[in-house]
Amino acid sequence: MxxxxxxxxxxxxxxxxxxxxxxxxxxxxxxxxxxxxxxxxxxxxxxxxxxxxxxxxxxxxxxxxxxxxxxxxxxxxxxxxxxxxxxxxxxxxxxxxxxxxxxxxxxxxxxxxxxxxxxxxxxxxxxxxxxxxxxxxxxxxxxxxFHKPKKIILPDGFNIVAVGGLREVKGYDKLLYIVADLDFNYHLTILGEGSQRERLEALIDTLDLKEKVTLAGFKSNINDYLYSADLQVITSLSEGFSLAMIEGLFYSKVLLSTKVSGCTEILSEGLLTDIEAFHAKIKMVFENYDAYEAEFIKLKNKYSQRLxxxxxxxxxxxxxxxxxxxxxx
CATH class of the missing domain: 3.40.50.2000 (Glycogen Phosphorylase B;)
Structure with missing residues (x-):
């Protein structure tokens, strides 16, 4: 053809x-x-x-x-x-x-x-x-x-990764406020570039998150980051069908997402949340990690080959x- x-x-x-x-x-x-x-x-x-x-x-x-x-x-x-x-x-x-x-x-x-x-x-x-x-x-x-991932060294603590361009629709400003209130040792890495970088850098300074958040820019080995992290998050305000979600099904241990198009068709209810409840949901994952990992493994087995x-x-x-x-x- x-x-x-x-x-x-x-x-x-x-x-x-x-x-x-x-x-x-x-x-x-x-x-x-x-x-x-x-x-x-x-x-x-x-x-x-x-x-x-x-x-x-x-x-x-x-x-x-x-x-x-x-x-x-x-x-x-x-x-x-x-x-x-x-x-x-x-x-x-x-x-x-x-x-x-x-x-x-x-x-x-x-x-x-x-x-x-x-x-x-x-x-x-x-x-x-x-x-x-x-x-x-x-x-x-x-x-x-699909690209076979390898383990890489990430900062100490519970590692959270977000993937996507630094655009307002990705909700990264809200994500920074969410993680700023977490009461356990964590590190957030955001993979992507875009027009919101300066604004996000300023917010990181304001919230005193320089030691807790990394804007890593564009990376060709997203698979390695997801494979090595404890949790992937999608805080988007709108999506069509998230490629980051698919990559999560390939590589991540656990994925949480807002209730956006595509994610609501694939992810189970326990892995979806409103942006207002995202902070509480991350804490629940941290405190009940094995249960959420097991729930996500079922979805990985169901969908990874289809996507x-x-x-x-x-x-x-x-x-x-x-x-x-x-x-x-």
């Missing part, structure tokens, strides 16, 4: 990482063309055909649209998958001139008009389905590649074939 992946943006986040991982996995058995910003080229395997595009600056330019049309006509794909509203709008404009089906994947809970009036769409969780208006909506859980990028790739191929068959009727 000949597949185009069309990605907008120039910063690596969960959605971008997923698109690249999916492109890499698909390329092992299919011809894959990825249209994306040059920022992402270093993450793409050589089996993927990569075409560098500056979509942010050019998407409303008629000559840019013509360039995209020429690229797509030359590659002659069976299907095109897009991952953000700007790329959807480009495909909607080109659709009258292309006899190629395209499917749009919705990665978050935000209401975006580009996801209205579609023929085919993919939702990554049941909650995100309500933000899409399409003739056919398929649900495919995200997946991530690999290989399983996700196989589900996408099934959907692609279904769409192609419908489009040819």
């Amino acid at each position: 000949r597949i185009v992946q069309f990605l907008h943006g120039n910063k690596i986040g969960g959605m971008e990482k997923f698109c690249i991982d999916l492109s890499n996995a698909l390329s092992h058995e299919h011809d894959v063309l990825l249209l994306a910003d040059k920022t992402f080229k270093k993450y793409v395997e050589t089996s993927v055909q990569f075409v560098e595009l500056d979509i942010e600056k050019s998407r409303n330019n008629i000559f840019f649209l013509w360039k995209i049309w020429k690229i797509l006509k030359a590659f002659s794909p069976d299907i095109i998958q897009v991952h953000k509203q700007n790329t959807i709008n480009i495909l909607k404009r080109l659709k009258p001139f292309l006899k190629i089906p395209f499917v749009a994947t919705k990665h978050d809970m935000q209401i975006k008009k580009a996801f209205y009036g579609l023929r085919y769409a993919i939702t990554i969780a049941e909650e995100t389905r309500s933000t899409i208006k399409a003739d056919y909506i398929y649900k495919i859980y995200n997946g991530v590649p 690999t990028i290989e399983a996700c790739k196989d589900e996408h191929i099934k959907v692609y074939r279904n769409i192609i068959s419908k489009d040819n009727i």
